Amino acid sequence: MNSAYFGSDDELQADVALCVQRPSSDLEPGTRAVIYLRVSSSGQVKTDYNDEGISIPAQRESCLRKARELGVTVIDEYVEPGRSGTEMTKREAFQRMLARVRSQGDVDVIIIYQLSRMARNRYDDAVVMADLRKRGVTLVSATEAIDDTPVGQLMHGILATFNEYQSRQSGANIAYKMGQKARSGGTLGRAKLGYLNYIDHSDGRVIRTIIVDPERAPMVKLAFELYATGDYSLDELADELYDRGLRTRATNRHPAKKVSINKLSQMLRDRYYLGYVDYKGEEIRGRHEVLIDDEELFDQVQEVLESRLTAKERRRVHHHYLKGSVYCGYCRRAGKTQRLAIQRTVNRHGYEYLYFFCRNKRDGICPGPHVHVYQVEEAIERHYANIRFRPEFIADVGAHIDTVINEQEVAARLLHKQIASQLRELDTKEENLIDLAADGTLPQTKVKAKLRDIGAERRRLTQRLDTARADLTDSARLIQAALKFLEAPEELYRRCNDQQRRLLNQAIFHGLYIEDDQVTDQDLHDPFGQLHALQREHVPGPRLATTTRSPRGSSKKATRSADGPSTSGVALLLRGVDAGKGSNNNPRVDLGELITTRKTRSGP
Numbered sequence: 001m002n003s004a005y006f007g008s009d010d011e012l013q014a015d016v017a018l019c020v021q022r023p024s025s026d027l028e029p030g031t032r033a034v035i036y037l038r039v040s041s042s043g044q045v046k047t048d049y050n051d052e053g054i055s056i057p058a059q060r061e062s063c064l065r066k067a068r069e070l071g072v073t074v075i076d077e078y079v080e081p082g083r084s085g086t087e088m089t090k091r092e093a094f095q096r097m098l099a100r101v102r103s104q105g106d107v108d109v110i111i112i113y114q115l116s117r118m119a120r121n122r123y124d125d126a127v128v129m130a131d132l133r134k135r136g137v138t139l140v141s142a143t144e145a146i147d148d149t150p151v152g153q154l155m156h157g158i159l160a161t162f163n164e165y166q167s168r169q170s171g172a173n174i175a176y177k178m179g180q181k182a183r184s185g186g187t188l189g190r191a192k193l194g195y196l197n198y199i200d201h202s203d204g205r206v207i208r209t210i211i212v213d214p215e216r217a218p219m220v221k222l223a224f225e226l227y228a229t230g231d232y233s234l235d236e237l238a239d240e241l242y243d244r245g246l247r248t249r250a251t252n253r254h255p256a257k258k259v260s261i262n263k264l265s266q267m268l269r270d271r272y273y274l275g276y277v278d279y280k281g282e283e284i285r286g287r288h289e290v291l292i293d294d295e296e297l298f299d300q301v302q303e304v305l306e307s308r309l310t311a312k313e314r315r316r317v318h319h320h321y322l323k324g325s326v327y328c329g330y331c332r333r334a335g336k337t338q339r340l341a342i343q344r345t346v347n348r349h350g351y352e353y354l355y356f357f358c359r360n361k362r363d364g365i366c367p368g369p370h371v372h373v374y375q376v377e378e379a380i381e382r383h384y385a386n387i388r389f390r391p392e393f394i395a396d397v398g399a400h401i402d403t404v405i406n407e408q409e410v411a412a413r414l415l416h417k418q419i420a421s422q423l424r425e426l427d428t429k430e431e432n433l434i435d436l437a438a439d440g441t442l443p444q445t446k447v448k449a450k451l452r453d454i455g456a457e458r459r460r461l462t463q464r465l466d467t468a469r470a471d472l473t474d475s476a477r478l479i480q481a482a483l484k485f486l487e488a489p490e491e492l493y494r495r496c497n498d499q500q501r502r503l504l505n506q507a508i509f510h511g512l513y514i515e516d517d518q519v520t521d522q523d524l525h526d527p528f529g530q531l532h533a534l535q536r537e538h539v540p541g542p543r544l545a546t547t548t549r550s551p552r553g554s555s556k557k558a559t560r561s562a563d564g565p566s567t568s569g570v571a572l573l574l575r576g577v578d579a580g581k582g583s584n585n586n587p588r589v590d591l592g593e594l595i596t597t598r599k600t601r602s603g604p
Contacts, residue, residue: 032108033067033075033110034100035077038094039056039080101137187209195217197210217291223246225297307502322501324506326356326513329514338366342355342356343355354373355373371517378517385489508524
């Protein structure tokens with residue numbers, strides 16, 4: 001007779017021969033039984049030379065003994081190695097057994113080793129038992145006193161409740177221990193790519209830990225180094241690593257294979273390789289060996305990932321550092337916005353050519369031609385000369401920035417002095433009220449009300465004082481860096497590699513519009529756009545005295561002179577930049593740091 005134990009993906013599930021005296025059709029109703037055997041993890045069947053391990057044969061022997069005591073004949077068995085008791089719907093053999101009960105009706109008794117082998121959830125237990133009773137099937141435990149008698153049903157209910165409690169308590173205990181392990185820097189679960197799970201038998205203890213995978217760890221380091229260059233897409237990096245020998249770890253179900261793009265992306269973003277463990281949103285210093293000990297390299301990889309995300313670039317086919325930054329100038333004039341895509345062409349001699357083209361051309365609504373990438377690159381290099389700031393404009397704006405900051409500091413010091421004086425007066429009033437309260441001169445309720453008013457006023461003044469202390473120096477530094485950035489932008493751009501050019505373009509431009517081989521329009525990120533608007537109004541000439549003060553010390557409104565940008569314009573620009581802090585609209589590029597890095601790497 002064939003076992004019902006079949007059709008599973010688990011290599012441990014093999015047909016089990018069970019001796020039966022005669023087929024179920026030859027047996028009297030009420031004497032036909034099946035047995036259900038289960039262990040909760042595949043590890044429990046890997047503890048003996050027998051493919052079933054030790055637990056399943058032991059359960060079978062006990063269930064067969066119980067069948068003989070009841071005088072029933074076992075016509076089949078359902079074996080489930082390595083299936084959790086909490087997910088009944090995922091247990092294939094159990095579901096096949098229930099399907100047989102419902103469809104064939106040739107089962108009178110189900111024998112299990114223990115009730116916990118069937119269910120550890122009272123709701124599941126109740127649903128299954130209601131179904132079995134409706135079909136006249138009795139559930140019997142080989143080791144527990146449960147059956148269809150009132151006492152047996154009482155014991156069944158008690159055991160079901162206890163099994164659920166035990167399951168939940170065990171889960172809570174495991175979760176607590178896992179939390180403690182993570183908070184002490186341990187790694188939970190399966191080791192990440194580049195590491196191996198390892199059992200350390202030290203001092204009589206069994207310690208589950210993580211060690212470096214000598215085969216894959218060097219490849220993981222190489223992945224970070226290659227991607228940081230900006231010369232590889234994730235797809236290309238996956239192919240490169242595969243060619244160099246990187247494979248995933250083989251499992252019982254899956255052979256070793258190429259690392260997927262998603263897996264590679266997760267790995268390159270994972271701070272675990274810097275030595276950190278993440279547990280429920282908390283970052284903890286891990287005990288595992290660090291694979292990427294250069295945080296600058298890790299940060300550079302994040303910049304490449306972020307820059308490609310900012311440009312919304314799809315790099316599965318062809319990549320170029322201008323993708324995501326260049327748009328169609330023809331569509332711009334027609335009131336449409338369309339990025340330029342890239343196309344690869346190979347001639348009959350095998351030479352490869354890359355062209356930018358507008359996708360709207362395919363639909364016949366754009367007349368723009370295909371333009372060779374070299375022509376677009378050269379057009380943008382030439383265009384950088386058009387966005388430089390004139391030296392006299394840089395000098396004038398710098399002087400006005402200094403004036404605005406100085407005026408703000410003077411005003412802030414005056415306001416600070418006035419508020420500090422008011423706070424001292426409040427302290428005096430508070431002390432007088434406390435003295436009056438101690439003498440009993442004023443009613444307590446009136447004193448408390450006045451003290452509350454003083455407290456509220458003190459909080460208001462303190463908040464105002466904190467606001468007065470805020471200045472615009474960060475905004476000034478950003479504008480000064482932007483001015484320095486575009487003092488000689490074409491020279492800086494020529495000295496950059498492809499990845500640095502990508503960052504420059506994304507820091508300065510929201511978009512560059514191309515017609516044929518020319519840049520015909522641009523959208524500038526702030527503060528570059530605001531500064532260029534000021535430069536267009538700027539006429540070189542002698543420096544302007546920016547403000548005058550009235551006898552009361554208040555500043556008169558500054559006016560724009562024909563020979564320089566107004567102080568008020570620069571002030572508005574500073575405050576606008578200051579108000580825009582924390583915006584995610586612009587790429588996060590440190591201008592001063594990028595200039596310094598470029599000069600350091602390229603020389604004077």
